Amino acid sequence: xxxxxxxxxxxxxxxxxxxxxxxxxxxxxxxxxxxxxxxxxxxxxxxxxxxxxxxxxxxxxxxxxxxxxxxxxxxxxxxxxxxxxxxxxxxxxxxxxxxxxxxxxxxxxxxxxxxxxxxxxxxxxxxxxxxxxxxxxxxxxxxxxxxxxxxxxxxxxxxxxxxxxxxxxxxxxxxxxxxxxxxxxxxxxxxxxxxxxxxxxxxxxxxxxxxxxxxxxxxxxxxxxxxxxxxxxxxxxxxxxxxxxxxxxxxxxxxxxxxxxxxxxxxxxxxxxxxxxxxxxxxxxxxxxxxxxxxxxxxxxxxxxxxxxxxxxxxxxxxxxxxxxxxxxxxxxxxxxxxxxxxxxxxxxxxxxxxxxxxxxxxxxxxxxxxxxxxxxxxxxxxxxxxxxxxxxxxxxxxxxxxxxxxxxxxxxxxxxxxxxxxxxxxxxxxxxxxxxxxxxxxxxxxxxxxxxxxxxxxxxxxxxxxxxxxxxxxxxxxxxxxxxxxxxxxxxxxxxxxxxxxxxxxxxxxxxxxxxxxx
Numbered sequence: 001x002x003x004x005x006x007x008x009x010x011x012x013x014x015x016x017x018x019x020x021x022x023x024x025x026x027x028x029x030x031x032x033x034x035x036x037x038x039x040x041x042x043x044x045x046x047x048x049x050x051x052x053x054x055x056x057x058x059x060x061x062x063x064x065x066x067x068x069x070x071x072x073x074x075x076x077x078x079x080x081x082x083x084x085x086x087x088x089x090x091x092x093x094x095x096x097x098x099x100x101x102x103x104x105x106x107x108x109x110x111x112x113x114x115x116x117x118x119x120x121x122x123x124x125x126x127x128x129x130x131x132x133x134x135x136x137x138x139x140x141x142x143x144x145x146x147x148x149x150x151x152x153x154x155x156x157x158x159x160x161x162x163x164x165x166x167x168x169x170x171x172x173x174x175x176x177x178x179x180x181x182x183x184x185x186x187x188x189x190x191x192x193x194x195x196x197x198x199x200x201x202x203x204x205x206x207x208x209x210x211x212x213x214x215x216x217x218x219x220x221x222x223x224x225x226x227x228x229x230x231x232x233x234x235x236x237x238x239x240x241x242x243x244x245x246x247x248x249x250x251x252x253x254x255x256x257x258x259x260x261x262x263x264x265x266x267x268x269x270x271x272x273x274x275x276x277x278x279x280x281x282x283x284x285x286x287x288x289x290x291x292x293x294x295x296x297x298x299x300x301x302x303x304x305x306x307x308x309x310x311x312x313x314x315x316x317x318x319x320x321x322x323x324x325x326x327x328x329x330x331x332x333x334x335x336x337x338x339x340x341x342x343x344x345x346x347x348x349x350x351x352x353x354x355x356x357x358x359x360x361x362x363x364x365x366x367x368x369x370x371x372x373x374x375x376x377x378x379x380x381x382x383x384x385x386x387x388x389x390x391x392x393x394x395x396x397x398x399x400x401x402x403x404x405x406x407x408x409x410x411x412x413x414x415x416x417x418x419x420x421x422x423x424x425x426x427x428x429x430x431x432x433x434x435x436x437x438x439x440x441x442x443x444x445x446x447x448x449x450x451x452x453x454x455x456x457x458x459x460x461x462x463x464x465x466x467x468x469x470x471x472x473x474x475x476x477x478x479x480x481x482x483x484x485x486x487x488x489x490x491x492x493x494x495x496x497x498x499x500x501x502x503x504x505x506x507x508x509x510x511x512x513x514x515x516x517x518x519x520x
Contacts, residue, residue, distance in 0.1 A: 047124075048134035053144040056125050060151045061212075062291040063118035064280050067111065068407055080111075080491040085512050086339040087489060090332055090379055097514065111162065115155040116169070117295075122152035123172050146203035149196035150214040150222070156196075157226060160189045161495050168192060190230045197223035201246075207255065211272045212281040212291065217254040220246045221277050221415050228422055229495075232503035240426020247419040251436070256412035258439065262447040263352045266387045268405040277410040335382035335489075338513065343485050346467035348447040351457055352389050353488045357381035359459065384489050413440050413486055421479045433474040437482055444468040444486075476505055 046052050081087060083097045095101075101108060125148035129141045152170075159166040166189055167181040200219035207215055224247035231239035250256070257274045264270040272279065281291045335354040343350040387405050416436040423432035445468050452462035471478060483496060501508045 047128035048132050050135055050137075050140055050144075052134070053125060053129065053132070053141075056121075056128075057144055057147045057151075058291055060118060060121040060125060060148055061281075063114060063121060063151075063155075063295075065282075065291060066117070066295050067114045068280060080494065081333065081489065082494070083514050084493040084497060085514060086336055086484070086493050087333045087384070088336060088380070090334055092379075099514070108162065111158065115159050118155040119152050119169060120172065122148040122155070123170060126152075126170075127172050142203040143205065146200040146219070147214055150200040150204070150219050153193040153196040153200070153222065153226070156189055156193050157222070157229075160193070161229070161498070165189060187234065190226070190234070193226050194223065194230075197226065212279075214278065217250050217256065218278050218410070220250050220254075221410060224250070224415070224422070225410075225418055228418055229499055231422075231426065232499040232505075235503070237426050240422045243422040244419065244427045247415055247422065250415055251419060256415070258413060258416075258443045260443070260446050261450050262349055262443060263389060265408055265411060266352065266389070266405070271406040275412040276408060277412055277415060279409055280407040282404045282406050333384055333489075334380045335384060337380055337382070339484070339488060340382055342481065344468055346448055346461060346464040347444055347485060348451050348460060348467075349444055349485050349488070351385070351451070351460055353385055353485075354382045355385050356459065386489050408490070411487075411490075413443070414483075414492070416440055417479065417483050417486065420474065420482075421476075424474055424476065424479060430474045433479070434471060437474055437478065438470045440482060440486055441468045441470060480506075 047056065082089060082094075083099065089097050095105070096107060126145055129145055132141070135141060156166070165183045165186055168184045168189055169181060170192070173179045197219050200214065201216050201223060204214060204216045204219055206217060224243040227239040227243035227246065231237055231243070255274070256277065259265065259270070259273050259275050264273060265275055340350070340354065340356075416439050420433040420436035423436070424430060448460070448467045451457065451460055456462050480496070480500070484493065487493070497506065497508055497512060500506045506512070
């Protein structure tokens, strides 16, 4: 693994070479420009063999670590988890909760810059492959190009959802003039995403001997999701049919299945399970591809999203703050009462989604301090629990603001719900959608039975019957409900609300209560 990491570091250095062009062309004299490199590792000498492209491709993946690592939640949590009607910042003056977005918003500029860095790294791989002369098998080039094009599509999907007709770069920028790119025309960035993902699906293997890379099934899953978004963003109903084709292939022929216990999707011990379509690789292991480290040089692949999904500390009327949450994260995010109320009675997904005031976990009850005084540890009395059930008393305090637990970016349950949505809106209607949404609901019942068959949590009423029953018909309200409770706090809700609004399925101005005051 040490050799792989060293090679990846070399790849990241080589990937950075194109970025230096702009610096080299400004404020430098001619003598400096004529200076030869001191070493032999350049863009021309590095990209030659399968080993080189193995490392360079993982360098493209590793850009995701930049987006999720930053300690203050820049981009990922502040830009994607909020704003919506499921969570809010503990600070009632948080700008993003109020859509106070402008050119000086550091959260969104971080997303923009990181996405284009990821695109650049993918473009380097794509551009260098035809010139590589050291491959033992030329046929292997298609696989590396497919991985790079998958990653390029992933980043453009983020950009398109947030900014629309963004500038398109499909080649490495090597001059100042080439960097002056205007916005794309309507539909162009969606066309590029579909082309890249179809190429990826056609040229990626169905599996690897190790974990953490995009496969044919990963590409088809993302392609189907892009097509549903495009149908709703552009009003092109034909895209529903294309999504059904691609998502159905994943369901009927792919390797995925729902795990029996919903909570296994968020445990470090059950990473890369049968439900994992794509997840951020935070841990280096014998059968896991080392994505590398963040560009800040962080030595360990640990990431800071747990500072946001840790219990909230709220400065209430008495100025009190529970002690233990600050040993396990900053706890910036509160769960809204509206999300709590969305769960059906007995739905065990609520248990894995949030803690509530009065629950005992860790070494004490977090709504009282050592003196027994009332402490308002969450402004809404509910705080996130995903990736933090069960509570880990043994977590070392010196890493209280990070975790090596993989962030699940795309789960098979979402594939099933996307397929149900496409069938309902553009395929066989309710009857065709029914089996897919009921698979997800069945798993919730299985989880209820698992929890109640062991030592059930005190918040779960095991005397309930007919918990999360199968549906007999499906409406769009059912799809919206199921996505909300199944994928809560997984950075899906805001994008869902936007696309449904664009499709005329909801009106975000009248149907959704954003941020503060708490939408109880």
